[in-house]
Amino acid sequence: MSTLEIRDLHVSVETKEGAKPILRGVDLTVNSGETHAIMGPNGSGKSTLAYSLAGHPKYQITSGTVLLDGADVLAMSVDERARAGMFLAMQYPVEVPGVSVSNFLRTAKTAIDGTAPPLRTWVKDVRGAMDALRMDPTFAERSVNEGFSGGEKKRHEILQMELLQPRIAILDETDSGLDVDALRVVSEGVNRVREKTDVGVLLITHYTRILRYITPDFVHVFVDGRIAEEGGPELANRLENEGYDRFLTSATA
Template sequence: MSTLEIRDLHVDVETPDGPKKILRGVDLTVKSGETHALMGPNGSGKSTLAYAIAGHPKYAVTSGEVLLDGDNLLEMSVDERARAGMFLAMQYPVEVPGVTVSNFLRTAKTAIDGKAPALRQWVSDVRGTMENLRMDPTFAERNVNEGFSGGEKKRHEILQMELLQPKFAVLDETDSGLDVDALRVVSEGVNRVKDNTDVGVLLITHYTRILRYITPDYVHVFVNGQVAEQGGPELAERLEAEGYDRFLAPA
């Protein structure tokens, strides 16, 4: 059993006008096997939380802690956080020209595990996972995210998650830009990882449509850089019906 614990996290982002405070004291705990949905309006700080956990240099943590099994992730480099068990599926995956998907995946697996995977088993694992995600086998020889459609990019993120098997996965708006078929395939991939491992999932989303396929244990409403309310799956249904108006201060 592992625990990801965010304690009183405050984060600034650098802007042309100087630092701007985005996160204003976030407290959130995710345990192995749990799925937490983080929902909120645009600009509320959800992606800032994801990138702060991952270690993006643009986001400056001014106070607070992010603990994975008691170890402070904020004291680790980005690669050390990945080796500790963190995984981020990005909202806007970047292109990596000149690096094929197959080389990228095997290099990442080697870095995470500290040794190269057995080649025959690895090839079988990659092929089987791609098949489950309805990805053409030739996809493996394409450059990472170069010329990928939105759906291909998101399937590639889940392909990484399935193969790397992290302790905790932060999925930053994995549902954005997906049609209903791609959404179903991506959701099935997340559920496969959950069924086969004890991964804890922090699922960031605006809408409830992905929650029809991935059932959360807890739902957190994120407004103005803080958790404004939390509850079970029924809270997501209320948000779908009422929106976020009741959490927003009058203009």
């Protein structure tokens, strides 16, 4: 059982005009086995939350705390956060020319676990996960994300999640750029990992379409760097019908 606790988190980014506040006091708790959907309009701070939790140097924590099973996440380096059990599926995965997917995955698994996985079982695990995500076996020999389609990049992110088995997975707009078939396959992958590992999931999205396949336990509406409203799956349905206008109006009032 793992718990990610975010308390009164404030984050700024440096601009030409100086420091610009993005997150303005975020409180959120994610437990093992829970799926939390973070929804909101563009510019509301959703991705800032994801990258701040992962340790991106662009984002400056000005106050607040983040604890994972009682350990101070903000005091950890990026690699220490990964070894502690945090995982980020990026909205725009970067290309790593010259590094094959197979080498990347095994190196990452070794770094997180501290020991290299037995080759025979590892190859079986990789092939099984790729098959479930409907990925061609030759995919493993391609350079990481180089020349990948949007769907291939997102499947690769979920492949990492399944093999690395984090305690808390942050999925930043995993549905972005996916067609209906790819969305279904990726969602099935997330659900499979949830069932197998009891991972806590923080799912960031603009739209409700991915929530037709991944049912959240909690929905949080993000506006102007804060959580404006919280609820269950029914809140996502309300957003589908009403949009974010009522939250934007109250935020600027």
